[in-house]
Amino acid sequence: MNDIRAPWENKVKQGLFSEDPFTEEMHATVLKAVDRRRRLPFRSWNGVAAAIAVCLMAVLLVIRPWEGNDGSAASGDEGLAGVTNAQSFPAAFHPLDAQVLPAGATIRENDPDILPGLSDKYTPLRNGEYAQRIPESDIDLIERKEIPGFGMAIRYTLKSESTVTAPKVEKDGGKKIAYFGFKLDGQPEGTIVHFGTGHMYDLDFEMSRLFGQEVLKIAQAECRIDGESCVWYVRKGEGGVAELAMFSAASYERDLDGDGREEAIVATRKQNEIYVFKENGGKLSWTSVRNDLKAGPDDVVGYDESEGIFTLAREDSFASFRYSETDKSLVRIDD
Structure with missing residues (x-):
């Protein structure tokens, strides 16, 4: 999957306005994009950079209309317009196929990621051994x-x-x-x-709950060369402190399905992926919000931590979704 920034970055490198006139229609589109960016709770970009990115993308949308996956122009009944008119999308959870991090193992950058866009190389769920x-x-x-x-x-x-x-x-x-x-x-x-x-002493500390357990959340805003965050979840027990999970991306905790066990919502910078992880019996399962909502390569998915809702944006279309355990789906909600 291509980085969502690639289209406008390439355009800038070529000279954004070298040949394309900046029309009144383009000006109006940029203003709409800025207004929509204020409503867009995608928390993995720097706010100013994201606003600039959305503006540039908006200009390009006027210069070059959205195309389908085959390169043809998308009709009004296709793409995000069709997606956001739907009321719900099944959330497809899958067992996570990932190795357990062995004690003392060295993690290498060239090791494959466990999921597209997520920098973890081993399962985020740790083995529960207490720290020395x-x-x-x-x-x-x-x-x-x-x-x-x-x-x-x-x-x-x-x-x-x-x-x-x-x-x-x-x-x-x-x-x-x-x-x-x-x-x-x-x-x-x-x-x-x-x-x-x-x-680690200088990082952000917050008491929270994850997978039904009380945890200390330790977050580092930028801890990797690719700009991703790191989040450690540790729990306290009679044996001291044990690491419960570690995600190499911005991570949030919320009981989305109301079963009393908080899921991990992980929002990556790479490829604009948002994953939801459930834990059961010491094993993780996952779903991709991007895949569930059938987002295209240039669509932007987001997560609003305060409301526990997911968003999908493309040009002047915007929709919000909440996870429903009853339907096991992402259900569209009114703004």
Whole structure:
């Protein structure tokens, strides 16, 4: 599937207005696109860049009308107009076919993605092993802050790298590595959970629920060279802290079907994909909102976190959908 930005990017590279006159019709189309962008809750682009992209796409729509998949001009009864006139679309969930991340495994960028546009290389669902707990006396505390309902986030160095089971070599001319971990509410005094590298201390923390469990959500807005976000979901138990899931894209939690178990809604920058993941018995199933809504390669799908609704936009057509467990479908709703 082509990147939705490719058509207008190529046009810009060629010189956007070198030969095409900027008519009053084009001007009106741009204004409509800007107004529609204010309503479009696609959260994976930078807001300003997205507005510019929509404007450019709007101009191109006037210069070059939408074409069908075979290159022919789409008629008024085809494409998004037909899609958005429909009232519901079945949501097709499939078992996720993905390897489990082995302990200590190295993830390589050239490994295949588990789903189109989603940067995860292994199943996002983790094996439930608890992170290592170490004596608090073995660290030199740098700083700490409270996570209400969970405990304390702490940044520290180790007095000895041999303290942890997977030691790292000191770098930067002998400067000690900063690490990140937790002091947990209700856990034995004098121990901490050794979780990751020090940069994680500065990330966004939020208590939430996912797959029916209370979790701490740790989000990093940009953590990959392709610009994608990373989101970790960790849970607290008698054994300390265990990673429940990790998604290499912006992720949200919502009980879409009302069964008391929150789904993960994952919105990717790459290929403008939105996936919904369900968990059952330690296994994941998924559906692609883009596929379910029969979106074309230049259509834009979005997710409104505050309302729990999905959107589909193309030129001057816009529709909103809510997941219905009764129908097991994405059902169109009025704006």
